[in-house]
Amino acid sequence: MLKIQLCITGINYILTYIKTLCVSPPGKPRLTSCRSPEKETFTCWWEPGGDGGLPTTYALYYHLENSETVYECPDYRTAGENSCFFNKNDTSLWVNYNITVVATNALGKNISDPVEVDVVYIVQPNTPENVTAVVVHDEQGPFVRVSWEKPRTADTRSGWITLLYQLRVKQEKDKEWEVGLKKKRKCLIISYIYIPRERSLWIMITIFSVFIVLILTWTLNVKRNSVKLCLLPPVPGPKIKGFEKQLLKSGKSEEVFNTLVIQGFPPTTDYDELLVEYLEVYDNEEQELVLDGKDLSEDCMKSKSPSDSDSGRGSCDSRTLLLEKCMEGREGSGSGSDQHQYSQHGETSWASTESSESQGPEPGSPESADGCGKTWPVVFSSPQPQTHHHYQVGAAKPAYHSVPEILNHSSPHTTPSNYHQLHHQDIPQQEGRFSKPACRHSQSYNQFNLDGVGTPAPGVPPSPSLEYVEVQRVNPENMLLLRPLSDPNREPEGLDCAGEDYSKVKEVTNNILLLQRDTSHQCVDYYSQDLDNQADQCTTQQPPHPCKPAVHQSNSRMPHEGMRVMGNGYVDSTVLMPSY
Amino acid sequence: MSSFLPAVAVLLVALLCLDLHSRVASAPICTHGPSGCHVLSLADLFDRVIQHSARMHSLSNDLHSEFEQYFLPSKNHIGKIYHKCHTSSILTPNGKENAQKLAREELTEVILKLLMAWRDPLFQLHQSMAHQQDFNSFSSNKALEMGDMAHELRKGVEKVAERMRVLGMLGNSVTGLSAAEAMLPISDSGEAMSNYELLYCFRRDSNKVQNYLKILKCRIVPEHDC
Numbered sequence: 001m002l003k004i005q006l007c008i009t010g011i012n013y014i015l016t017y018i019k020t021l022c023v024s025p026p027g028k029p030r031l032t033s034c035r036s037p038e039k040e041t042f043t044c045w046w047e048p049g050g051d052g053g054l055p056t057t058y059a060l061y062y063h064l065e066n067s068e069t070v071y072e073c074p075d076y077r078t079a080g081e082n083s084c085f086f087n088k089n090d091t092s093l094w095v096n097y098n099i100t101v102v103a104t105n106a107l108g109k110n111i112s113d114p115v116e117v118d119v120v121y122i123v124q125p126n127t128p129e130n131v132t133a134v135v136v137h138d139e140q141g142p143f144v145r146v147s148w149e150k151p152r153t154a155d156t157r158s159g160w161i162t163l164l165y166q167l168r169v170k171q172e173k174d175k176e177w178e179v180g181l182k183k184k185r186k187c188l189i190i191s192y193i194y195i196p197r198e199r200s201l202w203i204m205i206t207i208f209s210v211f212i213v214l215i216l217t218w219t220l221n222v223k224r225n226s227v228k229l230c231l232l233p234p235v236p237g238p239k240i241k242g243f244e245k246q247l248l249k250s251g252k253s254e255e256v257f258n259t260l261v262i263q264g265f266p267p268t269t270d271y272d273e274l275l276v277e278y279l280e281v282y283d284n285e286e287q288e289l290v291l292d293g294k295d296l297s298e299d300c301m302k303s304k305s306p307s308d309s310d311s312g313r314g315s316c317d318s319r320t321l322l323l324e325k326c327m328e329g330r331e332g333s334g335s336g337s338d339q340h341q342y343s344q345h346g347e348t349s350w351a352s353t354e355s356s357e358s359q360g361p362e363p364g365s366p367e368s369a370d371g372c373g374k375t376w377p378v379v380f381s382s383p384q385p386q387t388h389h390h391y392q393v394g395a396a397k398p399a400y401h402s403v404p405e406i407l408n409h410s411s412p413h414t415t416p417s418n419y420h421q422l423h424h425q426d427i428p429q430q431e432g433r434f435s436k437p438a439c440r441h442s443q444s445y446n447q448f449n450l451d452g453v454g455t456p457a458p459g460v461p462p463s464p465s466l467e468y469v470e471v472q473r474v475n476p477e478n479m480l481l482l483r484p485l486s487d488p489n490r491e492p493e494g495l496d497c498a499g500e501d502y503s504k505v506k507e508v509t510n511n512i513l514l515l516q517r518d519t520s521h522q523c524v525d526y527y528s529q530d531l532d533n534q535a536d537q538c539t540t541q542q543p544p545h546p547c548k549p550a551v552h553q554s555n556s557r558m559p560h561e562g563m564r565v566m567g568n569g570y571v572d573s574t575v576l577m578p579s580y
Numbered sequence: 581m582s583s584f585l586p587a588v589a590v591l592l593v594a595l596l597c598l599d600l601h602s603r604v605a606s607a608p609i610c611t612h613g614p615s616g617c618h619v620l621s622l623a624d625l626f627d628r629v630i631q632h633s634a635r636m637h638s639l640s641n642d643l644h645s646e647f648e649q650y651f652l653p654s655k656n657h658i659g660k661i662y663h664k665c666h667t668s669s670i671l672t673p674n675g676k677e678n679a680q681k682l683a684r685e686e687l688t689e690v691i692l693k694l695l696m697a698w699r700d701p702l703f704q705l706h707q708s709m710a711h712q713q714d715f716n717s718f719s720s721n722k723a724l725e726m727g728d729m730a731h732e733l734r735k736g737v738e739k740v741a742e743r744m745r746v747l748g749m750l751g752n753s754v755t756g757l758s759a760a761e762a763m764l765p766i767s768d769s770g771e772a773m774s775n776y777e778l779l780y781c782f783r784r785d786s787n788k789v790q791n792y793l794k795i796l797k798c799r800i801v802p803e804h805d806c
Contacts, residue, residue, distance in 0.1 A: 155676065160676045
């Protein structure tokens with residue numbers, strides 16, 4: 001026991017000693033807040049920083065702005081511990097207070113940081129008083145009436161301060177308050193209608209909308225197919241017209257492919273007729289033909305121009321014909337017969353321009369009115385449809401090229417009444433001098449047929465124009481009879497080969513163009529020629545092709561390279577144009 | 581044509597006569613409510629003026645806060661040197677009792693003095709804020725609005741004073757109305773005040789004006805909301 005007491009006493013002494021050792025000046029106090037409830041007085045609080053083990057006293061000092069006089073806090077007690085209360089007399093508004101707190105103990109003192117305070121800005125009114133909430137039952141329903149009074153100290157009567165009230169409501173279980181609008185300095189009593197049914201109303205609305213959504217979903221689900229059709233119309237799949245799957249399944253490929261065949265394609269007979277009918281012969285007046293012997297070559301050379309404006313006209317171009325003529329002239333082989341009939345063999349495509357009306361079968365004596373005509377001797381064009389002329393162009397060498405091969409067989413031939421023949425009458429065959437007679441010939445023919453050229457042929461007003469002819473038939477004398485398409489009297493009369501159609505080229509071999517009759521193969525004739533390759537060739541073309549003079553091939557140039565036999569038997573003449 | 585001449589002559593004479601007798605000063609056409617004109621009562625005038633002053637004070641408060649936030653990061657820092665506000669020469673009641681002790685005329689006079697003293701400084705403040713790059717246009721516009729509002733408020737208070745005088749509430753001892761003078765914001769040391777100081781001082785003075793007006797109103801037109 002005694003030991004314990006002694007221990008305790010010793011410890012006390014030690015602690016006291018330690019305390020005395022550990023004393024220090026007070027800690028720094030700190031002003032925590034200052035507040036004025038009514039803008040007439042204010043209070044400031046501080047917290048001590050630590051007494052340092054010794055009893056410490058605190059003092060608050062202040063001085064006003066722009067003044068050095070320091071005042072001490074007038075009231076330390078009213079506001080409680082560690083506070084300073086400034087009463088009305090000591091409170092000045094719109095003036096800065098510089099406040100400090102000094103803590104003092106035996107060992108020293110400590111001064112807090114100064115705080116600038118303007119009373120106007122630290123106003124915090126007191127709470128409303130006598131706040132009561134009463135439930136009042138009315139015909140409209142129960143509501144809560146909240147009433148209060150203004151804080152006592154607030155002087156709103158004189159307008160010194162203005163108070164705004166704000167109501168907050170929350171249910172007992174809630175955590176947060178519902179805050180209403182701030183009311184101005186008004187009524188002390190305010191009614192607040194609180195509708196507890198609001199929430200249930202919202203619940204009902206929510207349930208109702210959910211219900212509606214469910215119904216809509218169910219409806220859409222039921223009608224989803226129609227909805228899908230409406231929103232996403234089906235895209236038709238690709239189909240082949242006439243093609244049926246069943247046919248394919250059945251395995252009958254013929255039927256299947258038959259359905260795929262498009263009727264009317266490719267055009268066959270109609271096309272043939274079309275092509276047959278249009279033979280275009282040009283009468284090129286501008287083409288100068290000098291048939292002098294010397295000049296002939298020159299002309300021939302001249303006419304060998306690279307640019308051949310043979311666009312679309314086929315090779316019935318005057319130029320080519322002209323060259324033919326030149327070539328013929330050079331050859332100098334003339335039959336010498338008085339009458340040269342230029343008959344054209346059937347197979348050769350002969351672009352014959354229809355003749356003029358010329359009733360006279362013969363052009364009569366060729367009169368060389370003027371020089372060798374510019375016009376094409378053989379090619380005529382006259383727009384007189386009523387006449388039914390066919391020109392048989394013999395293969396007379398001199399000067400009539402166009403179907404020179406055909407002209408080989410020049411034989412007098414009497415044509416039926418409605419045919420005309422080109423006769424070379426009074427054509428002196430002169431060796432080496434073909435120009436004149438050729439000219440004459442041409443002249444005659446010019447006169448016979450061409451427009452604007454020299455003397456008019458008897459009864460034959462020449463007029464250059466285009467008219468299409470067709471090969472009517474080949475007469476037994478191997479003459480190709482042509483007739484213009486525009487002739488309304490077209491009728492197969494005395495056709496040797498009934499219903500023959502010589503519009504197709506059968507084949508081309510060895511400089512030979514084979515024309516093929518459409519229906520039978522009997523009327524096929526050969527057309528061969530061995531002309532020089534110097535002269536240009538009038539490209540061989542068939543009657544169906546527009547504007548195709550007789551087939552003319554040179555040995556040098558195989559038509560193969562130039563000729564293009566199309567699938568339907570037609571030859572594209574444009575390809576055969578010689579290039580210089 | 582000749583018939584119009586006398587009518588024209590009569591019109592001209594009438595116009596001339598009216599012109600001669602017309603007054604330059606604007607006089608209220610309607611002085612009484614029941615006649616159909618809507619006459620602003622003194623209470624309404626006061627309310628308007630007080631709203632004006634409240635708006636003005638809130639603007640000054642905003643500007644001052646912005647200043648403190650961006651240019652003076654530390655509040656209450658030691659070493660702040662406050663120049664005296666240029667309006668410190670104007671004696672203003674610094675408490676409720678003092679304000680209530682003042683007569684209406686004096687109170688009105690103080691209000692007008694304050695407002696007048698801030699006419700030019702506010703203009704300068706706006707100008708300097710508009711030119712400086714530190715301020716955004718929003719602040720500059722606030723300063724401009726503040727200046728305009730101070731001007732309008734002054735006009736309004738003058739109108740109120742006029743009305744009070746008409747109503748006999750103000751005696752003839754009001755000399756402040758004419759004595760109000762514009763003051764330059766120059767501190768004692770002669771230096772121009774900075775923008776912050778101007779804002780600081782104006783915030784205070786606008787609060788004063790608002791308070792004084794409220795007191796004046798509740799004293800002159802006591803209503804239930806006072």
